[in-house]
Every structure is written in C-alpha cells, then in structure tokens.
Amino acid sequence: MIPISYFLVLSAILFGLGVVAFVFKRNIVTIFMSIELMLNAVNLAFVAFGRAWGQLDGMVFVFFVIVVAAAEAAVGLAIVITLVQDRQSLNIERVNRLKL
Amino acid sequence: MSLPLLLFFVFALMAVLGAILLIVAREPIHSALALIVVMVSLALLYVLLGAEFIAAVQIIVYAGAVMVLFVFVIMLLNAGEEERTNWSRMAKYVGVPLAVVFLFWVAHWMAHAAVGATAGYAPGETFVTPSMTADLSKLLFTTYLLPFEVTSILILIAILGALVLAKREEKS
Numbered sequence: 594m595i596p597i598s599y600f601l602v603l604s605a606i607l608f609g610l611g612v613v614a615f616v617f618k619r620n621i622v623t624i625f626m627s628i629e630l631m632l633n634a635v636n637l638a639f640v641a642f643g644r645a646w647g648q649l650d651g652m653v654f655v656f657f658v659i660v661v662a663a664a665e666a667a668v669g670l671a672i673v674i675t676l677v678q679d680r681q682s683l684n685i686e687r688v689n690r691l692k693l
Numbered sequence: 694m695s696l697p698l699l700l701f702f703v704f705a706l707m708a709v710l711g712a713i714l715l716i717v718a719r720e721p722i723h724s725a726l727a728l729i730v731v732m733v734s735l736a737l738l739y740v741l742l743g744a745e746f747i748a749a750v751q752i753i754v755y756a757g758a759v760m761v762l763f764v765f766v767i768m769l770l771n772a773g774e775e776e777r778t779n780w781s782r783m784a785k786y787v788g789v790p791l792a793v794v795f796l797f798w799v800a801h802w803m804a805h806a807a808v809g810a811t812a813g814y815a816p817g818e819t820f821v822t823p824s825m826t827a828d829l830s831k832l833l834f835t836t837y838l839l840p841f842e843v844t845s846i847l848i849l850i851a852i853l854g855a856l857v858l859a860k861r862e863e864k865s
Contacts, residue, residue, distance in 0.1 A: 670766045
C-alpha cells in the first residue's frame, strides 16, 4: 500500500525541478521541455488526488491536459522553428525584441 | 516493504533522476531523452495508481508523439551544445534559496495534507482495477462529452496554426 502523499511529494519535486529547468536553461527547446515536465508533474497530482477521493474526474482532467499539451507542443515548436530561423540561434537571450 | 511500495520508490527515483539529468545535460538531445525517461516512469506510476488508460495515453501521446516532435525539431535545427551565460546576482543569491525553500515548503505541505492516509493499494486489493477504464470512458462520453468534442476542434486549430507558422512565406 502506497500512501497518496508520496505521489504528491514526488509531484511537487518534479514540478520544482521543472521550474528550476525553466529558469536556468538557456536553450529554447529545453525550456519548452521543462514546461512539459511541469505539466507531467501536475498530471501526477491530478491522478493521485482522483485516486484518493475515488473520483474519476481527475483522470478525465488529465486526459484534457494531455490533449492541450500536445496541441501546445505542436504550435510552440512551430514558433520555435520560425524564431530560430529568424535569429540563427537557440539561445533565449538573443530573443530580446520586446526588451526595453 | 511491500512490492508496490518498492516499485513506487524505483520509479520515483527514475523520474527524479531523469528530471535532474534534464537540467544538468548540456546537449538538448540528452535533455529530450531524459524527459522520455521521466515520462515512462510516470506512466508506470499511473499503473500503480490504477489508471491504466492514462498510463497508455501517457506512453502513446507524450513519450511517443510529443517527444518524437521534440527530437525531430532538435534534429531539424541541428541544436548543439548550450551556450553558457552567467547568472545574474539576483538569481544566484535570492532566486536559488527561494526556489529551494518553496520546494521544501510545498513538499512538506503535501506530505501532511488531509488526504494522507486515505488511499493507495489496500493489502487485499487487486493490483489492477479492471473497471476503471470503462468507467472513465463512460464519464468522458456522457458528462464530459462537450469538452471532449471541443478538444477535437482545439487539435484541428493547433494543426492549422503549426502549419501556418512553420510554412510561412518568405518575405523579401
């Protein structure tokens, strides 16, 4: 028997690592991957909570999160491709047109 | 220690190590492979939680489709080693400690949440709950039918958006 809180702690750790990767990585594609990591951590929390209360709604929500993440990855990577073709660099610090 | 608990610790360790490898790796392709490890171990954890359908979707959509897309883009852009830049002083002395404190605070809060001892696999319970997927699909096609249909439109728009963005006409 696994206490549900173990899953929640793992979810928090993975989300934290995703935030760390999001802040520290300099590569656009890797930053995108850290967003996916955070979404995965949240999915784990959803399934764990759904399991804890015997509700299937949490899993339905995970299904929708996965669909939205797939759509987001498709559009986001298209944006990354155009951005990299424009800037000739994957470094996020070169993307500074909106910077004051 | 029971077998499910042992499996949980093995897969949790795999997931955390994969996430750390994602941060440490300098080549984007190594980060992508590390993320695939995280996703596969999360799918195995979903099986432990009795959500086989979500586990299958996780493998097929995330570890399959989305990560293939990522690897494809990395190959297409010929993404090499990451450029090193110095962190700002603010990030080094304020950001990192705050992030660590926040992480431990959330972990502590979740470990002592009210759901603490309620669920998981009871000793007599079967390892796989067979009716879960059937109930899930019933819920998905009755209560959540409208959101389900809306997601198909979302996917369609995402395909169109990706095509428009990636196949933009060259402006002279």
